[in-house]
Amino acid sequence: MCGRFATRGKAREIARQLGIDEIDLPERYNVAPTTFVLAAVADPAPRWTLLRWGLIPGWAKDISIGSRLINARAESIQEKASFRSSFKRRRCLIPCLGYYEWQRFAHHKQPWFHTYSDDRHMVMAGIWDHWQSPDGSELESFSLITTDSNPLAAQVHHRMPVLLSSQDWSAWMDHSSEKTNHLIPLLGPAGTLIFRFTGSAPVSIQCAMIPQLSSIHCRIPQIFSLIPDGLLLVRSHLALFFCKFLSSPAKYCTEMENFSDMLRVINGLY
DNA sequence: CCAGACGTTGTT
DNA sequence: GTCTGG
DNA sequence: CCAGACGTTGTT
DNA sequence: GTCTGG
Numbered sequence: 159m160c161g162r163f164a165t166r167g168k169a170r171e172i173a174r175q176l177g178i179d180e181i182d183l184p185e186r187y188n189v190a191p192t193t194f195v196l197a198a199v200a201d202p203a204p205r206w207t208l209l210r211w212g213l214i215p216g217w218a219k220d221i222s223i224g225s226r227l228i229n230a231r232a233e234s235i236q237e238k239a240s241f242r243s244s245f246k247r248r249r250c251l252i253p254c255l256g257y258y259e260w261q262r263f264a265h266h267k268q269p270w271f272h273t274y275s276d277d278r279h280m281v282m283a284g285i286w287d288h289w290q291s292p293d294g295s296e297l298e299s300f301s302l303i304t305t306d307s308n309p310l311a312a313q314v315h316h317r318m319p320v321l322l323s324s325q326d327w328s329a330w331m332d333h334s335s336e337k338t339n340h341l342i343p344l345l346g347p348a349g350t351l352i353f354r355f356t357g358s359a360p361v362s363i364q365c366a367m368i369p370q371l372s373s374i375h376c377r378i379p380q381i382f383s384l385i386p387d388g389l390l391l392v393r394s395h396l397a398l399f400f401c402k403f404l405s406s407p408a409k410y411c412t413e414m415e416n417f418s419d420m421l422r423v424i425n426g427l428y
Numbered sequence: 429c430c431a432g433a434c435g436t437t438g439t440t
Numbered sequence: 441g442t443c444t445g446g
Numbered sequence: 447c448c449a450g451a452c453g454t455t456g457t458t
Numbered sequence: 459g460t461c462t463g464g
Contacts, residue, residue: 159437161447190447192464212464215434217441225463227435228447239434239442260447262438267447304436317437 159229160282160302160319163189163257164271165196169279172253175327176204183253183279191228197300198251199286200331209250213301214289215240221289221297230285230301232320232345236338241301244285246336250300251327253279261314270314283320283330283345308347320345 165183173180176198183196194208212224223240230241256273257280274280286300303320311318322330326344 159447161437163447188447190464213435215441217434222462223435226437229436231436234435239444241435243441258447301435 159304159315159317160257160259161191161228163282164255165189165253166255167279169196169198169253171279171324172198172251172281172327175324176200176331178204178206181206183255189254192225195252195300197284197286198253198331199248200250200333201248202333204331207298209284209286210297210299211302212299213240213244213285213287214297214299216243216287216289218289219292221291224299227301229304229317229319232303232305232342235285235303235345241285244287244301246338247333248286249330249333249341250284250286251322251330252282252284252300252302254282256280257282257319259311259315259318272311272314272318281322281324281327283322303345305345306347311347318347 164187166185166187168180168182170180172178178198181196189195189211191211194210196206197209198204199207199209210224211228213227213230214221214224215227218224227240230238230245235241235245256271259270259272260267261270272280283303284300285303286298289297289299291297304317305320306312307314307316307318322344330341330344
């Protein structure tokens with residue numbers, strides 16, 4: 159699944175391909191459901207807009223359903239009442255720096271940051287809908303589509319967000335026909351093998367594992383609490399390291415082949 | 429026909 | 441809104 | 447996803 | 459423990 163992600167940087171590629179503004183994504187390292195996120199929509203002309211994360215179908219009586227519809231399964235998106243019309247008529251692209259996935263252990267959960275190994279944005283596939291509240295105000299919201307994990311991501315979790323490669327963005331955003339069969343092949347884990355965890359290569363995953371951090375008594379969720387959205391309140395070397403790491407994962411990942419390297423990087427910041 | 433649901437996640 | 445179950 | 451709440455009564 | 463709200 160996908161329940162948190164990070165945004166930062168200029169969305170150049172999507173802008174170029176869709177012929178819209180090169181917009182600056184806000185610097186957010188903890189984007190959570192029910193908050194507003196920049197997304198590219200096409201209705202029918204492509205444009206950027208802010209959508210609330212957690213889809214509220216047009217027929218919903220109140221917004222409470224939104225907090226439960228943060229993901230839509232690719233396998234059933236055409237059948238589900240909450241999703242099918244959006245899938246046919248209102249697809250969107252959500253660019254991000256990367257996303258977090260939690261790995262479950264017997265007595266704790268461990269978040270991992272998933273990102274590409276170069277500085278490209280990940281582009282997640284979404285669907286959105288309009289909703290009108292009883293008082294007449296309008297709200298637009300979205301779900302992220304999920305699929306089976308690819309072999310790399312499966313080491314952390316069995317589901318992952320659908321990541322669209324640049325050659326598929328235009329087809330995804332083309333709503334001139336309501337036929338969607340040609341889109342189904344885009345909704346698999348294929349073609350996403352080029353991202354990695356916090357190591358520089360799959361082979362280094364074990365030694366570069368973030369769980370090593372728990373051995374110095376600081377788990378990532380605690381760091382999150384020190385990094386409110388868009389506001390860096392740094393209270394420890396480790397937290398600052400994570401601010402830097404999250405803002406430039408490609409750069410810092412390559413320096414973290416093992417725990418000693420990680421400490422070296424952290425110490426090097428001071 | 430009307431009434432009621434409409435979703436994902438993980439875990440067992 | 442639209443489908444399913446009664 | 448995590449964090450935080452987790453309730454009822456009557457009255458307007 | 460489990461649901462709701464962010």
